[in-house]
Amino acid sequence: MNSPGRSGGDLSAGRWWTLGGAEMLDVMTSVEQLMALGRVVHIGTDAQKSVRRMEFVTVVCVLNPGKGGRVFYTRQFAKKEMTLFDKLSMETWMSLELALKMNAEFNLPEEKKRIWVHVDANPDTRYDSSNYVKQLAGMVAGSGFPVLVKPDAWCASHVADFAVKNKHRRIPVAKER
Numbered sequence: 001m002n003s004p005g006r007s008g009g010d011l012s013a014g015r016w017w018t019l020g021g022a023e024m025l026d027v028m029t030s031v032e033q034l035m036a037l038g039r040v041v042h043i044g045t046d047a048q049k050s051v052r053r054m055e056f057v058t059v060v061c062v063l064n065p066g067k068g069g070r071v072f073y074t075r076q077f078a079k080k081e082m083t084l085f086d087k088l089s090m091e092t093w094m095s096l097e098l099a100l101k102m103n104a105e106f107n108l109p110e111e112k113k114r115i116w117v118h119v120d121a122n123p124d125t126r127y128d129s130s131n132y133v134k135q136l137a138g139m140v141a142g143s144g145f146p147v148l149v150k151p152d153a154w155c156a157s158h159v160a161d162f163a164v165k166n167k168h169r170r171i172p173v174a175k176e177r
Contacts, residue, residue, distance in 0.1 A: 044118035044156030
């Protein structure tokens, strides 16, 4: 079982796929090449609890304004029982750790290293995650990356959520006439 985040799992070395199901053999090189073309990278992670474990999906969205973009994702697993703070911290750390690795390893000029980290927490006090927004966003900002939180954290709250729930694998059923 893969162990995420601080426990030693290197997300960049894991298995990565596109939303279309193609496996990416070298996601780091692919992302670096796209960034060299001036593309902006957004990284986000979301988690889903299953019967036996917690599944984390980290996505890298590389935008090509006006033409869409590319999405790459990887999966990691952890123990099922986890507090909300631990889950949000793990999600944020996994995204941040990947951003730090890309920033350190990519041989690009600083103006090409545009990486945004999305945090899956909501500042609205109606949500329990609001208690942790400042701490989680501060962890990202303190590491030198621009940060987005809900409702603006689309990479974590929509794209990663889409992948963790396997919505990209659902085949539409044709309606009978």
